[in-house]
Amino acid sequence: MNEAPQYPKRPGVINRFFRRTLWGEKMNLGAYMWGLQRVTGLILLVYLLLHLYILSSIFGGARTFDQTVAAVDHPLIKLLELGLLGTVVFHALNGLRLILMTLFVELDQKILAYGLGCATLIFVVVSIPFVW
Amino acid sequence: MTCYLLPIENPEARYTLHVLRFNPETDEKPYWRSYQVPFVSTMTVIEALEYLWDQGEYIAFRTNCREFTCGSCAMLINGKPQLACDTILQDDMRLEPLSRYGVLRDLVVDTEAIKKKLKDVKYWPVSANREKNFTVPPQVIDAYGQIYSRCIECACCLEACPASFNEASRFDGPMYALLLARAANHPLDAMNRIQQASERGIWACVSCFECADVCPLDLSPAKEVAKFRRKAITQSLKRPFTFRKDKRYE
Structure with missing residues (x-):
């Protein structure tokens, strides 16, 4: 038997996820959580590089560092800090959820997912007075 | 082809069906084509395709049992892998x-790739001592009846899995993990299935449970992957540094 012809190009995972959602066939909650875990991971990576860049201004002397810190002292940056806090907490708790699901198979992943969503939200709201 | 179409309830109401058609001998790339199907409230996708055959639209598709037992009619319906006879x-x-x-x-x-890989996986129980008498415990029979023997190998979970992109992926896929679990739970099986599962990439599973979501029989291969992982962790903790040296699986 001849080798089967290959499908010209398989749509990528992200493409398939979006297409399915747009066509009305929603994905499982866990799939969206997995996507969010990837996205928050990328955000944290970008933040880490930005963080190192800002800290590296200390090599320019105390005055340069003070100027850089003053430059980022802005309400918009505070808002972004809250977002960052939410991202960190979500990423950490979702990782914990995956470990728990491996160790305790009978746990309901949806309850865990909603729980971590609520925990993240509460953590961010409680942190507002400290960040602002 | 015989069409088992139920009586048409409303001849004027029609549904539109879009099919991605592709003939490798004549077409350069797949193309969408739309068809009109009469409205019948209980019509399945398979029946709609059979209706189109009767109308002279020869769309190639697989079907056999029409009661989600054979798994041959798996396809992407609105982008979601489903059985056409169950939709x-x-x-x-x-x-x-x-x-x-x-x-x-x-x-x-x-x-064919599925069949080839199934041979490679050796998902059937491999017994070291076939002559030995044994009695299958009732709980094993229950587990087989409720979980392991129900997989119809329709490949819907393989299609939905984001961690197993194709047959060459590091992670074989949820269906193979379930079949491995079936063999591992057989009382006569003598292979080290935990190590086999580890080598077949269960650690790449992202635990999104998409396989359980699309499974037409409501099985959960992701849970079997988690069980394999838990057993592997437990085994490693009990015998640190010896897990990788276990040569029982060759």
């Missing part, structure tokens, strides 16, 4: 072949 037709539905395998024609894909 009620709705307006503006989009049918595509499974994208994981080569397309032979229209909605028919080449599933």
Whole structure:
């Protein structure tokens, strides 16, 4: 038997996820959580590089560092800090959820997912007075 | 082809069905084509395709049992892998072949890769001592009846899995993990299935439970993967540094 012809190009995972959602066939909650875990991971990576860049201004002397810190002292940056806090907490708790699901198979992943969503939200709201 | 179409309830109401057609001998790339199907509230996608055959629209598709037992009619319906015999037709539905395998024609894909891999996996119980008498405990019979023997190997979970992109992926896929669990739970099986599962990439599973979501029989291969992982962790903790040296699986 001849080798089967290959499908010209398989749509990528992200493409398939979006297409399915747009066509009305929603994905499982866990799939969206997995996507969010990837996205928050990328955000944290970008933040880490930005963080190192800002800290590296200390090599320019105390005055340069003070100027850089003053430059980022802005309400918009505070808002972004809250977002960052939410991202960190979500990423950490979702990782914990995956470990728990491996160790305790009978746990309901949806309850865990909603729980971590609520925990993240509460953590961010409680942190507002400290960040602002 | 015989069409088992139920009486048409409303001849004026019609549904539109979009099918991704592709004939490798004549077409350069797949193309969408729309068809009109009469409205019948209980019509499945398979019945709609059979109706189109009767109308002279020869769309290639696989079907056999029509009662979600054989798994041959798996296809992407609105982008979601489902059995066509288990899906009620709705307006503006989009049918595509499974994208994981080569397309032979229209909605028919080449599933030889599955059969080849199943031989490689050795998912049947491999017994070291076939002559030994044994009694199967009732709980094993229950587990087989409720979980392991129900997989129809339709490949819907393989299609949905984001961690197993094709047959060459590091992670074989949820269906193979479930079949490995079936063999591992057999009382006569003598292979080290935990190590086999580890080598077959269960650690790459992202635990999204998409396989459980699309499974037409409501099985949960992701749970079997988690059980394998837990057993592997427990085994490693009990015998640190010896897990990788276990040569029972060759």
